[in-house]
Amino acid sequence: MTIENLSSQKSFGGWHKQYSHVSERLGCAMRFAIYLPPQASSGQKVPVLYWLSGLTCTDENFMQKAGAHRMAAELGVAIVAPDTSPRGDDVADDDGYDLGQGAGFYVNATEPPWNRHYQMYDYVLNELPALIESVFPVSDRRSLAGHSMGGHGALVLALRNPERFRSVSAFSPISHPVNCPWGRKAFSAYLGPDETVWQSYDASLLMRDAKHPVPALVDQGEADNFLDEQLKPEALEAAAEASGYPLELRRHEGYDHSYYFIASFIDEHLRFHARHLNH
Amino acid sequence: MTIENLSSQKSFGGWHKQYSHVSERLGCAMRFAIYLPPQASSGQKVPVLYWLSGLTCTDENFMQKAGAHRMAAELGVAIVAPDTSPRGDDVADDDGYDLGQGAGFYVNATEPPWNRHYQMYDYVLNELPALIESVFPVSDRRSLAGHSMGGHGALVLALRNPERFRSVSAFSPISHPVNCPWGRKAFSAYLGPDETVWQSYDASLLMRDAKHPVPALVDQGEADNFLDEQLKPEALEAAAEASGYPLELRRHEGYDHSYYFIASFIDEHLRFHARHLNH
DSSP: OOEEEEEEEEETTEEEEEEEEEETTTTEEEEEEEEEOGGGGGTOOEEEEEEEOOTTOOSHHHHHHSOOHHHHHHHTOEEEEEOSSOOSTTSOOOSSTTSBTTBOTTOBOOSTTGGGTOBHHHIIIIIHHHHHHHHSSEEEEEEEEEETHHHHHHHHHHHHOTTTOSOEEEESOOOOGGGSHHHHHHHHHHHOSOHHHHGGGOHHHHHHTOSSOOOEEEEEETTOTTIIIIIOHHHHHHHHHHHTOOEEEEEETTOOSSHHHHHHHHHHHHHHHHHHHTO | OOEEEEEEEEETTEEEEEEEEEETTTTEEEEEEEEEOGGGGGTOOEEEEEEEOOTTOOSHHHHHHSOOHHHHHHHTOEEEEEOSSOOSTTSOOOSSTTSBTTBOTTOBOOSTTGGGTOBHHHIIIIIHHHHHHHHSSEEEEEEEEEETHHHHHHHHHHHHOTTTOSOEEEESOOOOGGGSHHHHHHHHHHHOSOHHHHGGGOHHHHHHTOSSOOOEEEEEETTOTTIIIIIOHHHHHHHHHHHTOOEEEEEETTOOSSHHHHHHHHHHHHHHHHHHHTO
16 A cells, blocks of 8 residues: 655644555545644544535645635644545546546446446545555544535445544535435436435435434525525434434534634534544 | 625634725735634724735735634734735736735835736735725724744835834745845835835834834744745845844744744744734
């Protein structure tokens, strides 16, 4: 398992670093970014928040735009941001921004041509944390967060693997993908026409049946252009109510789908995760 | 004076907005961004920090990457980020990233073809503040800050116009442009071969003769790739020492030229400016 350091930048007394490595599961070179807080330089093993980005993003968007390093440094939490899909000239792609490269949807694809490389569920669940925990001074205390498509990914991964994650949070997640255009397009391509297969990647359906709940915080802007057609937080809310799931879902007047929304509330998400990571 | 609103995004309880307007002085359409803190929505006239960006930047880099909205909201300070040069198909340009569009250097060009549009000094000093103060709920209490080329611009504008600005700060400024490759290339093109003309745009030379000093804070990363060849903070330091100028220049081990450096210390700059703006 070799990884190559691409960049290093001091930030709030810690370090933002980008790396490239060859992913066995994805069958291609992958880039990720890590923010190591100052505490990681003093021999301490710090917990990790995995951040999953939305459509069209790479490892860079969150690190550059969310303003998360300040609070991560204060709390002593590392942040890892993977890319949003496999990448490369020989990796299947699509002209749409919402399918193919930059749009992996955090599933294990079963349908050709996608099934050869699009195994982001396994990558984020197992291969990436194993790599991170073998290379960096971090503990195996993990939490998950994400935005939009990444909010969907974070919720699904946490709901299906409660033993792996201490807490989960999302901004503007695609909450009920089996029932929205983004989700139906992606799941049709990656998973095929049998919609019963899709259910294991739908946060609202999973939350209805969750046996071992992971504490969850979701923030949603009320001026988000995608709110009604794509995001459907009301489905998640109804699922939590039906199953008694520990979900805190907050709606914020005036905020849209952008990183300005994320930046405005990321401190609260980091504090939420730190409470569970350091418990 | 008509301006067109291009985007509005709620951020930390305030608003980030982009506008386009036709600049008389520059002879072209210009874009700028403004962050209005929550206090501006309650009828209060808030002071303004003008942020001048570096080479290749637009109004967007600082707003997206500096993480400045949080503290601006807390302190009740508006931030205005102009573009870094005139723009447009009929505006002179150059293949280099360090001359022409994206590289106005905050001077009034005297040499053709640049003199037709490149009048950024006047634009930032007069036209833009007049527009801002006529349209938005802001006061005429102004401060200046900037990065790299914009740090040079901020220092020069404040040093030459102490009656207009309460305080000035810079990250990694081009401190002595008459004596570095970026400055010599730009000044040769915009101002012509007579180097005595260049002196009125050199912060270190101006600081030696400053009669009415504006309080100044400068931060410089010691791992900045451009430090020795282009930035020369030691010239600024020597000038301040010679004239007894109230300059606080701080060097930070490990930090580079990026927005991660700016983000790490922007809160302290905002607090510095707020002290002088609210005095």
